């Protein structure tokens with residue numbers, strides 16, 4: 001991958017649920033080592049964009065490349081093989097499995113993922129709860145498990161969907177520290193966030209999605225001089 005080739009490039013992405021078009025024209029880039037955030041109101045198309053990148057959205061058009069390689073026609077497993085992992089908004093914790101069984105569920109696809117012990121060091125609560133069934137975990141513990149689980153796989157580009165939703169401020173802070181640590185360990189992150197306060201301190205660059213299109217983009221350094229305009233755009 002040359003310096004100029006981004007880890008992920010999305011060009012004129014379109015996406016449908018049946019006959020309904022949810023994505024009209026999404027173009028964005030994520031460079032290696034960046035934290036990039038998708039912002040926008042409910043229903044704007046942020047989750048659908050992540051689903052399209054991961055190959056879960058059946059009907060998609062435009063072009064998506066990972067390290068220069070097109071993902072057209074690839075199933076989600078093949079896209080995961082390119083080094084991507086997706087942490088969905090609903091977290092996907094299996095109630096009937098223990099914490100540790102949930103953690104071990106996704107296959108390790110690449111070297112360089114975190115070991116179970118490293119994940120437990122990062123999230124000591126998960127170690128304490130290693131034999132508890134998924135149902136017994138708090139919302140914060142479930143979110144940590146959902147993030148920890150994808151760190152094992154060796155994926156280097158993490159797609160995080162609303163990982164702070166419904167969580168207490170102290171847990172949100174912990175997740176922020178985790179995302180910063182991931183950057184320092186060489187991970188790349190594309191996240192969807194409704195919590196602009198949280199995201200504005202963390203991400204390098206932002207795309208605002210509106211009605212399935214990119215309505216605006218800005219860097220972290222652009223926020224202060226343009227705060228009023230950005231907050232109006234996000235309906236804050």
Ligand SMILES: Nc1ncnc2c1ncn2[C@@H]1O[C@H](COP(=O)(O)OP(=O)(O)OP(=O)(O)O)[C@@H](O)[C@H]1O
Pocket residue numbers: 017020022040041042043044045046047048049194
């Ligand atoms: N499974 C589905 N079937 C049909 N339409 C859907 C489905 N999922 C989402 N949509 C529609 O697609 C559009 C984009 O939804 P999406 O979930 O991507 O928005 P979002 O920006 O992530 O919002 P939110 O913050 O509410 O998750 C919305 O109009 C939504 O109603």
